[in-house]
Amino acid sequence: MKKRVILPLVAALAVTATVGTAFGDGHANADPAIKARQAQMSLVAYNMGILGAMAKGETEFSTETATAAAESLAKVAKLDRSILWTDGTVQGEVPGTRAKAEIWTDAAGFEKAAVGLETAADGLVVAAGQDLDALRAAMQAAGASCGTCHKAYRGPKN
Amino acid sequence: MIRVLLRLALFTAAVAGLAFWAVTRPATLPADTALPAGDPVNGALVFAAAGCASCHAEPGSGSPDAPVLSGGRAFKTDFGTFYAPNISPDPDAGIGSWTEVDFARALTKGVSPDGQHYYPAFPYTAYAFMTPQDTGDLLAYMRTLPASPTVSQPHDLGFPFSIRRGLGVWKVLNQSADYHLQGELSEQEVRGRYIAEGLAHCSECHTERDALGGLNRSRWMAGAPSPTGKGRIPNITPGVLGWSEADLTAYFTSGLTPEYDSAGGDMAVVIENLAKLPEADRAALAAYMLRIETVR
Numbered sequence: 001m002k003k004r005v006i007l008p009l010v011a012a013l014a015v016t017a018t019v020g021t022a023f024g025d026g027h028a029n030a031d032p033a034i035k036a037r038q039a040q041m042s043l044v045a046y047n048m049g050i051l052g053a054m055a056k057g058e059t060e061f062s063t064e065t066a067t068a069a070a071e072s073l074a075k076v077a078k079l080d081r082s083i084l085w086t087d088g089t090v091q092g093e094v095p096g097t098r099a100k101a102e103i104w105t106d107a108a109g110f111e112k113a114a115v116g117l118e119t120a121a122d123g124l125v126v127a128a129g130q131d132l133d134a135l136r137a138a139m140q141a142a143g144a145s146c147g148t149c150h151k152a153y154r155g156p157k158n
Numbered sequence: 159m160i161r162v163l164l165r166l167a168l169f170t171a172a173v174a175g176l177a178f179w180a181v182t183r184p185a186t187l188p189a190d191t192a193l194p195a196g197d198p199v200n201g202a203l204v205f206a207a208a209g210c211a212s213c214h215a216e217p218g219s220g221s222p223d224a225p226v227l228s229g230g231r232a233f234k235t236d237f238g239t240f241y242a243p244n245i246s247p248d249p250d251a252g253i254g255s256w257t258e259v260d261f262a263r264a265l266t267k268g269v270s271p272d273g274q275h276y277y278p279a280f281p282y283t284a285y286a287f288m289t290p291q292d293t294g295d296l297l298a299y300m301r302t303l304p305a306s307p308t309v310s311q312p313h314d315l316g317f318p319f320s321i322r323r324g325l326g327v328w329k330v331l332n333q334s335a336d337y338h339l340q341g342e343l344s345e346q347e348v349r350g351r352y353i354a355e356g357l358a359h360c361s362e363c364h365t366e367r368d369a370l371g372g373l374n375r376s377r378w379m380a381g382a383p384s385p386t387g388k389g390r391i392p393n394i395t396p397g398v399l400g401w402s403e404a405d406l407t408a409y410f411t412s413g414l415t416p417e418y419d420s421a422g423g424d425m426a427v428v429i430e431n432l433a434k435l436p437e438a439d440r441a442a443l444a445a446y447m448l449r450i451e452t453v454r
Contacts, residue, residue: 044418045417045418045419046418048414048418049417049418052408052414052418055408056402056404056405056407056408057404058404139408139411139412139414140411140412140433142412142414143408143411143412143413143414143420143429144412144413144430144433146412146413146414146420147412147413147420147421147426147429147430150420150421150422150426151422151423151426151427154422156386156388156389156422156423157388157389
């Protein structure tokens with residue numbers, strides 16, 4: 001049991017370490033809030049990766065593993081945004097972030113997009129308890145929610 | 159002697175002029191061209207695959223199912239600024255008065271109903287491959303969309319690019335008579351090629367261009383500078399991208415990369431369109447992407 005908990009955790013940390021920079025611009029001295037939300041994105045990617053591998057047929061569908069990943073994702077999606085998206089941590093003003101100013105100028109729209117991720121993650125939890133077809137449909141919806149938010153609120157790579 | 163030379167020069171100029179006139183004459187379709195009866199349901203899929211709304215819809219206007227194709231989006235290029243025209247069914251401001259022949263000629267020949275060449279910001283070199291059935295279906299669908307009275311803006315181009323007639327030469331140089339990917343292809347790969355090289359016109363962004371804006375076909379889909387100046391449009395040839403067929407299909411469906419990042423920028427919009435297609439079409443597109451040559 002211990003091994004089953006530790007392995008994903010180690011993997012998650014490894015993914016955070018290696019992928020984390022890919023979401024920002026690789027600045028080591030970024031604001032702690034920027035680092036924290038990039039870690040959040042890494043955890044989203046890690047759990048989506050477990051579900052995506054099943055959806056693609058690369059790994060066998062397992063209700064247990066899929067539920068574990070989807071529930072983790074659903075929790076990560078609900079992290080309190082008020083302390084993650086702090087004022088001024090915007091692309092162009094501080095290093096290491098692609099967060100667009102619209103996150104703050106269009107706070108209602110950003111909130112709606114963020115709730116979209118929560119809803120999509122909850123949909124994945126339900127689908128994980130069903131079957132592969134349900135999971136694949138829920139992955140498409142989850143991907144769309146990622147894209148909707150990134151399209152509006154993530155700036156270009158520099 | 160001078161008189162002879164002068165005459166020769168005049169003659170040469172006349173011949174060149176005639177040749178230019180002949181070469182640059184906008185193509186026509188036979189007046190009795192008839193498109194098959196259009197099916198707006200399939201037309202909606204053609205519309206999505208061809209990405210029409212990405213350029214012609216006013217952002218935030220209409221509903222996702224009924225975009226208002228009033229145009230207006232600006233495209234800054236080395237030649238000047240192009241403005242997407244109104245292609246809504248409005249009879250005056252849009253294309254509501256067009257016949258089927260007008261529509262097919264515009265899409266597949268890049269020529270307006272009044273016989274002017276269109277600028278290739280409009281990807282007719284790709285739409286040239288569109289089947290008559292898909293063309294008819296597309297028109298049937300577009301006639302169901304809301305009309306907009308917004309008047310199209312003229313392009314803002316410098317000389318000599320402002321002379322439309324010269325585009326006849328550009329077309330001779332750049333309109334490919336056949337698909338880029340050749341060889342023995344499966345039925346699925348043929349379908350993928352039709353979507354990639356025809357409807358979805360992937361190479362318009364993913365292939366670099368020469369000084370006159372023609373595609374450098376020796377570097378097919380090997381990436382290009384971004385027109386916005388920031389970043390680069392990626393090389394998506396198989397050996398460089400390194401994605402599996404499942405990765406590609408999943409990306410076209412959900413916009414998620416194998417690293418579970420999501421598509422950004424203009425590609426996010428392309429994914430929204432591709433996600434509307436039947437899964438078999440996305441798989442066909444993936445099969446095509448794995449068949450093209452790797453260019454480093």
